[in-house]
Amino acid sequence: MSSLAEKDRPIVQLLLNTGTCPRCVLRFCCVGSQMLYRHPHKDLMKDLQEFLKNSQEEEDTVCLDVADPPCKRLRLEHREEEGADDLKHNGAVPQLPSADGGNAAVESSPGNVCNVCLGILQEFCEADFVKKVCQKVNSADYQFTSFVFSVSLPPQLSVRERAAWLGVKQQMRNLGLPLPKDDIVQLKEAYKWIIHPQLSEELCVPADGKSLFEVSVVFAHPETDEECHFLATACPDCFKPAKNKQSVFTRMAVIKALEKIKEEDFLKHFPCPPSSPNNLCDALEIQCNNGAVFVAGRYNKYSRNLPQTPWIIDGERKLESSVEELISEHLMAQFKADSFNFSSSGREDVDVRTLGNGRPFAIELVNPRRIHFTAEEMKRLQQAINDSSDKIQVRDLQLVTREAIGRMKEGEEEKTKTYSALIWTDKAIQREDIAFLDDIKELKLDQKTPLRVLHRRPLAVRCRLIHTMKSEYIDEHHFRLHLKTQAGTYIKEFVHGDFGRTKPNIGSLLNRTADILELDVESVDVDWPPTLAD
Amino acid sequence: RICVITLAEAHPLLQHGKTIKNINYQISANCSRLQNKVSGKSKRPCLFIFQMQGAQFLTELAPLCRISSSDGEEYTIYSCIRGRLIEVNENILSNPALLQEKPSTEGYIAVVLPKFEESKSITQGLLTQKEYEEVLLKRCSSAS
Numbered sequence: 262m263s264s265l266a267e268k269d270r271p272i273v274q275l276l277l278n279t280g281t282c283p284r285c286v287l288r289f290c291c292v293g294s295q296m297l298y299r300h301p302h303k304d305l306m307k308d309l310q311e312f313l314k315n316s317q318e319e320e321d322t323v324c325l326d327v328a329d330p331p332c333k334r335l336r337l338e339h340r341e342e343e344g345a346d347d348l349k350h351n352g353a354v355p356q357l358p359s360a361d362g363g364n365a366a367v368e369s370s371p372g373n374v375c376n377v378c379l380g381i382l383q384e385f386c387e388a389d390f391v392k393k394v395c396q397k398v399n400s401a402d403y404q405f406t407s408f409v410f411s412v413s414l415p416p417q418l419s420v421r422e423r424a425a426w427l428g429v430k431q432q433m434r435n436l437g438l439p440l441p442k443d444d445i446v447q448l449k450e451a452y453k454w455i456i457h458p459q460l461s462e463e464l465c466v467p468a469d470g471k472s473l474f475e476v477s478v479v480f481a482h483p484e485t486d487e488e489c490h491f492l493a494t495a496c497p498d499c500f501k502p503a504k505n506k507q508s509v510f511t512r513m514a515v516i517k518a519l520e521k522i523k524e525e526d527f528l529k530h531f532p533c534p535p536s537s538p539n540n541l542c543d544a545l546e547i548q549c550n551n552g553a554v555f556v557a558g559r560y561n562k563y564s565r566n567l568p569q570t571p572w573i574i575d576g577e578r579k580l581e582s583s584v585e586e587l588i589s590e591h592l593m594a595q596f597k598a599d600s601f602n603f604s605s606s607g608r609e610d611v612d613v614r615t616l617g618n619g620r621p622f623a624i625e626l627v628n629p630r631r632i633h634f635t636a637e638e639m640k641r642l643q644q645a646i647n648d649s650s651d652k653i654q655v656r657d658l659q660l661v662t663r664e665a666i667g668r669m670k671e672g673e674e675e676k677t678k679t680y681s682a683l684i685w686t687d688k689a690i691q692r693e694d695i696a697f698l699d700d701i702k703e704l705k706l707d708q709k710t711p712l713r714v715l716h717r718r719p720l721a722v723r724c725r726l727i728h729t730m731k732s733e734y735i736d737e738h739h740f741r742l743h744l745k746t747q748a749g750t751y752i753k754e755f756v757h758g759d760f761g762r763t764k765p766n767i768g769s770l771l772n773r774t775a776d777i778l779e780l781d782v783e784s785v786d787v788d789w790p791p792t793l794a795d
Numbered sequence: 796r797i798c799v800i801t802l803a804e805a806h807p808l809l810q811h812g813k814t815i816k817n818i819n820y821q822i823s824a825n826c827s828r829l830q831n832k833v834s835g836k837s838k839r840p841c842l843f844i845f846q847m848q849g850a851q852f853l854t855e856l857a858p859l860c861r862i863s864s865s866d867g868e869e870y871t872i873y874s875c876i877r878g879r880l881i882e883v884n885e886n887i888l889s890n891p892a893l894l895q896e897k898p899s900t901e902g903y904i905a906v907v908l909p910k911f912e913e914s915k916s917i918t919q920g921l922l923t924q925k926e927y928e929e930v931l932l933k934r935c936s937s938a939s
Contacts, residue, residue: 712797715881715906716908760884760901761893774900
């Protein structure tokens, strides 16, 4: 094996002897060739044994006492107890010529689970597992153009890897050889080298670290779960009390503790080399998740009896339906998402209509199964929503990015809105009495938090501007007022005065008692999302 | 449910001939309703009631203010509602006539927010306009 050098021989020898699989051996020797890891398991084992044999024949090397005894014992036991036939069966040492001095490698037969990777770089690289994952992906019926494969490993793997590495260092010291580099190939990385091409081929899409479609697998090895526990006594401050019912031995906590603990302490508590486990890891969950997609648009509200979000008190629904439900119902069905988050550029009350170009909104669809929609399809979706209800209408429905949502929220605080209010007065009015309102520009208001929202907003005084007004006389007790105001102005309170807590107000301006009968939003002056041609 | 405390229709101060001389929110040496500090916990809109830190908690008999009229009488206005004092109306300090001209709107006395759990029982303990008028009628007839 050309990737391995003479300096690696004692490492390969030791690891193979103590129950480490060929791929982990390559990792510990810092072999960086991805292709090599993809070779079948058996071939790698053969190559490693060849490597060991050749080295011995070429260089009259050190017959290592340390490696021998366990090996020899194993062979002897088998020979005595079970006879030659059983040797292969039990995965015992293949009979090499006795001249080699017993430096043979223990073959990792199907029964032997690697003492470092617990089978991850063995069984879980095979076609069977790949097929299992792909079956899960295909049955989940997601639309995707690439994937990212994320793997969750049991924390004790880090512990075992440390133990095996300490064993290697110990061995090198005993041999008087220089200590090898610490930066071995990471298990997760090697695993992905092997499994990505296989998954990619089965799923017919490339692996991409930035993909929004995530296939995740959680591995567990209950048999060895308690191996981490000694770290809690050695480094107690690394382990915070458990949240919910989760184990306090998280991967992060274990890695942190391993960084802190001294070699001597580690070796006191943990066997080196690590023992061979009886079982493989379990692949607990194979899950799929698509990154959220965002749909934006503008909505009109024609009902005076519809809340923007569901109105539920004490579990009881006070009013049927809501703007967000009427819009998202269709989107949820088409995108096949798990859930949604609705947000908009400001809101209006239940009894207020939204006219004109409507109010910008955005819906985040969480974990959608379908993500590809052409402009045509979006138009059809928009039409379906509009056909389904006369209470709301949507326009400019389109897919947008997460960043675009920021534009919408800007609008909420900064942009102006225009309204139309139907106003009643107690004392009679004539046209002349309200004409002056049209001339008032940039009227400054001081609005205390309206009484009607005091139960959910803090008490404060807001300064707001009424930029312009235009009045329309109706009769002695009614007129319509069009206003253009700063964002965040409470219009109803400007009309009736809210017990004198909004000053000035229409009542104080007209020297009468005024009340608001109807309010409509005429425009929300935000130029987002982009207007779509019909 | 937010409560606005105002003078009842039949209150002596709202009867003919009374002029308000002074309104005082200083209840005792240590307690002034004007120094009621209310700060909300959260600026974000939320659907449930959140605690008003620091606001004075009132019981039914907690005095809100004392009003003296020019004929020498002094009246103590009580909260009548258990809850947190949100604000007192400072407009009537600068313009006492407001209290008599618009007792049910701009001349209000205070705003009180009962505890969420007590809201229902408090509302049920109040009289409707009709029931109040009946009480007044009975009062008049028993007085005569």
